[in-house]
């Protein structure tokens with residue numbers, strides 16, 4: 001039974017779903033990285049929010065880990081390249097907390113417009129400072145939206161409901177989508193110059209880090225109010241403090257900080273500064289949504305191989321997974337076969353699906369071929385890290401889909417380009433389930449790729465099979481199955497033998513020395 005650790009506070013629905021789906025679950029929150037390292041080796045899955053940092057160090061200790069599930073959107077607390085390299089799928093729940101976070105941004109916008117936190121503190125201190133607090137209306141003001149994705153578009157919708165004009169900067173926002181959202185698409189400088197309020201809704205990337213730098217803050221309108229419910233690091237906090245102190249910035253509200261938990265900050269105590277401790281997603285509704293979603297996604301993956309919302313792997317629905325399973329077994333065997341047989345550097349690989357296979361999601365088939373191919377060099381390769389390793393090695397990957405049936409109702413063909421030319425193998429599924437090799441380097445064969453095998457190319461001449469049988473018998477190696485393919489009688493023949501014992505390098509060399517043998521190699525599946 002797969003075992004999952006929930007390491008951040010999560011709605012109890014998550015644990016309930018894991019158990020209902022046959023996944024054992026432990027809820028252990030508040031561990032230090034060292035403590036987490038000590039226990040993570042036991043688990044197949046790790047369910048987190050934002051507190052747990054899934055670093056390279058943690059991943060190195062996570063010897064059984066298959067999936068990290070983030071109950072939320074941002075995955076900047078997960079080292080995705082390190083997870084990918086270890087073959088760990090990283091999933092998030094991209095929509096479950098969007099409305100809640102958008103509402104928090106709107107709440108902070110009101111808090112700034114009417115100085116609600118300061119007015120509240122003053123009133124409860126018995127001061128009744130009616131003349132101290134003079135707010136601004138939101139109606140007819142311009143809201144500058146930086147990032148117009150899921151959350152940004154909900155914020156825009158709510159702001160339009162408040163009769164604000166919304167201008168948006170997002171390099172990936174199409175003009176059509178801007179019209180649909182009812183926002184004006186602008187460049188960043190225009191937004192900075194025009195906005196009365198600015199709200200940030202981008203991930204933290206190399207392009208967005210410090211997007212509100214000192215230089216950009218200086219370009220804002222005097223009296224601007226700024227809200228950040230996305231990620232710390234989008235705003236230069238020191239420059240923000242200066243802007244507030246000088247009065248150029250009339251207010252700033254941060255839910256997120258460069259260093260979290262932000263137990264101290266030069267911004268704390270600054271007039272017109274409002275803060276919340278990364279509460280954007282903290283509503284009952286959002287936490288139930290993300291807990292259910294993350295548990296369902298992780299259980300699907302661990303129990304049936306379904307992949308949803310993975311950041312480092314193509315999606316594969318739980319419905320598709322059983323259909324694709326035999327194809328993935330076939331694909332992995334074909335990848336392994338070309339990996340074992342093709343010598344020297346490979347420059348490209350083409351994965352062609354034909355007939356019934358062409359109706360399926362091809363990405364997992366490609367991933368399985370690459371995993372089989374790469375596993376020849378490293379046994380830590382799986383479908384998650386194989387595409388990354390292939391890219392790292394400069395292997396060009398092509399996918400070809402051919403809906404017309406050929407000789408077989410379904411076929412997967414893998415062709416690699418080597419220094420010696422193209423090498424192609426193809427396989428089908430017997431009874432839609434059993435993987436069979438049907439073509440090897442242009443020669444028709446029919447073999448099950450399993451266990452220990454011996455691959456031989458020889459000149460098709462009488463007497464050879466007897467000599468081979470004797471050689472194997474003398475070495476105490478029993479032949480299980482025997483498959484022969486040849487271009488024409490008396491030409492080049494290929495033999496694929498399954499054997500009950502491993503073929504030693506010495507035995508392979510002995511077979512190679514038999515008359516007529518061009519090559520002989522041990523294979524393992």
Ligand SMILES: NC(=O)C1=CN([C@@H]2O[C@H](COP(=O)(O)OP(=O)(O)OC[C@H]3O[C@@H](n4cnc5c(N)ncnc54)[C@H](O)[C@@H]3O)[C@@H](O)[C@H]2O)C=CC1
Pocket residue numbers: 072073074075094097098101146147148149150151152169170171172173201202203204205207208229230231255256278279280281282
């Ligand atoms: N405070 C909190 O508790 C929460 C914070 N978040 C944060 O909110 C962020 C946004 O979430 P979603 O809207 O769901 O993500 P999303 O992926 O739907 O939208 C992000 C948008 O940013 C845009 N973008 C990317 N690079 C940009 C750039 N250089 N300049 C301008 N725009 C750029 C993208 O095109 C995209 O439209 C997340 O990355 C997450 O970190 C999300 C949920 C809760």
Ligand SMILES: O=C(O)CCC(=O)C(=O)O
Pocket residue numbers: 049050071072073074075097278279280281282
């Ligand atoms: O889990 C949380 O409270 C934070 C949510 C968040 O930042 C996100 O989903 O990106």
